[in-house]
Amino acid sequence: MPSPAVALPERRARRLSGVPRAIQPGQSRRRRMARNPLTWLTAAFFPFCVFLLWQVYLSYRKTISQSIGNYTEQHGGTRSMPTVYQFNEALWRCTKLALVTLLIGVVVFLLLDRLRPTTWVLKAVALFWGGAVAVYFAANANDWVASRLTVDDSDPMGSVRAAIYVAPFVEEAAKASVLFLLAILVRYRIVSVMQSVALAGFSAVGFAVTEDIVYYIRTYLYGSMVYGQDANQALHEIYVSRGLQTWWGHPLFTTFTAIGMAVAIRARSKLVRVLAPVAGFLFAACAHMAFNGSQLAGGSESLIFIIGGALMLMLLFRYVVYIRAEARQIRARLDDFVMTGWLLPRDPVVYSGFFRRAKLLIAATLRGPRVLIATVCMMRHMTELAYLRASVTRGVMDDAALLRGRELLDDIALLRPRALYETEGLPVKPENWTWQNIRGWFGRRWRALPRPRRRSFAPPTGDSVPAGEPLRWGE
Numbered sequence: 001m002p003s004p005a006v007a008l009p010e011r012r013a014r015r016l017s018g019v020p021r022a023i024q025p026g027q028s029r030r031r032r033m034a035r036n037p038l039t040w041l042t043a044a045f046f047p048f049c050v051f052l053l054w055q056v057y058l059s060y061r062k063t064i065s066q067s068i069g070n071y072t073e074q075h076g077g078t079r080s081m082p083t084v085y086q087f088n089e090a091l092w093r094c095t096k097l098a099l100v101t102l103l104i105g106v107v108v109f110l111l112l113d114r115l116r117p118t119t120w121v122l123k124a125v126a127l128f129w130g131g132a133v134a135v136y137f138a139a140n141a142n143d144w145v146a147s148r149l150t151v152d153d154s155d156p157m158g159s160v161r162a163a164i165y166v167a168p169f170v171e172e173a174a175k176a177s178v179l180f181l182l183a184i185l186v187r188y189r190i191v192s193v194m195q196s197v198a199l200a201g202f203s204a205v206g207f208a209v210t211e212d213i214v215y216y217i218r219t220y221l222y223g224s225m226v227y228g229q230d231a232n233q234a235l236h237e238i239y240v241s242r243g244l245q246t247w248w249g250h251p252l253f254t255t256f257t258a259i260g261m262a263v264a265i266r267a268r269s270k271l272v273r274v275l276a277p278v279a280g281f282l283f284a285a286c287a288h289m290a291f292n293g294s295q296l297a298g299g300s301e302s303l304i305f306i307i308g309g310a311l312m313l314m315l316l317f318r319y320v321v322y323i324r325a326e327a328r329q330i331r332a333r334l335d336d337f338v339m340t341g342w343l344l345p346r347d348p349v350v351y352s353g354f355f356r357r358a359k360l361l362i363a364a365t366l367r368g369p370r371v372l373i374a375t376v377c378m379m380r381h382m383t384e385l386a387y388l389r390a391s392v393t394r395g396v397m398d399d400a401a402l403l404r405g406r407e408l409l410d411d412i413a414l415l416r417p418r419a420l421y422e423t424e425g426l427p428v429k430p431e432n433w434t435w436q437n438i439r440g441w442f443g444r445r446w447r448a449l450p451r452p453r454r455r456s457f458a459p460p461t462g463d464s465v466p467a468g469e470p471l472r473w474g475e
Helices: 004-017 029-034 037-076 084-112 120-149 157-185 193-225 231-245 249-266 270-296 301-339 347-351 354-366 369-394 400-415 435-448
Strands: none
Touching: 037 084, 037 120, 037 193, 084 193, 084 231, 084 249, 120 157, 120 193, 157 193, 157 249, 157 270, 193 231, 193 249, 193 301, 249 270, 249 301, 301 347, 301 369, 347 354, 347 369, 354 369, 369 400
């Protein structure tokens, strides 16, 4: 164990490079998490998001109810406002529709974040940030700016000007702020473009779902409270338009900021680190502005859907190029450790191929949880080691990365006897998986199941007359 005089400079070097602290001998995982300030920040973050969602609920319940009351009073002569029960019923119905959009977005960005996936905690933080913090900030900022751009209450163009010229900048800044926050706190965990894109996508999907719920509630309650309108038909139309056809809008725009931030993290030049995120943010805001302007100008939804689909396909092709480039980088950087004798010659080939990694995971799953956990840890350590070496070669990290590299190599050596690390000649199905063994295994489990016990009755008595039988004459 290093002395305090030696450990202090090492700890400072790790902190400046963003490298995790060294694990103290005999220190449990629970104790390490308890001493980590990020654990307590994360624990306080989710209740804070719930509080902000409650504030958003109260704010929109008041504004939507008042706007419906004003509309019914002007057009019908009688002021009609939804009750709290009606608003909550509409909220529950609209939330179930918005969950479809949430499921689509989460699945898409989970599939993109496969090479070196971020932790589930970071994904949850990004999702809740977009659904709670970004929505709360954007709603208050948009309302304040719209009030400054409106001449009076009768000016109908104030909200239009705010939606085109203000909302794109405010909303993109609110959604992308979590990327910059995570880059400051845990920049060691965000090392590739796909990680930045995935986190930006989770934040944007959370923002889009909460925003869709607000639009759904407003449309449904207007249709319910105003005479002569079909609320279900209006809700179905806006759900198809926003939840299915144009759900990609917010994730697409935030992706541009994520790409700029990823370029800045991996760059050595200070000028690139400053200009790349700014350029990505401005491009995202301009694309968002064009999207809002086309919708408010009465653009065809089919045309918007076609343009958005084409952009998504172009970005998907670009992401495939990114993934292939990342795979080549992993192989090249692991080759450095092969030349020094720290890794096996086949390790760069195995851990840089997507199909080989998938084969290892499937084969490890069929061999039990112990093998699966060791294989997953081995795969993560190999990928982290490759990106760590890439940061050193680019000059982004200093000697603190070498200390972390030694720790990863030691962990790989300990995991190798239990994990699967070679795909050549590896059968996906274990060799002992034969029909006889499977049938015998199920037979043993079946015989081990508890059986109901047969009831035992008392032995018969010595009387010749059964119980309850009437006596005969003369007995």
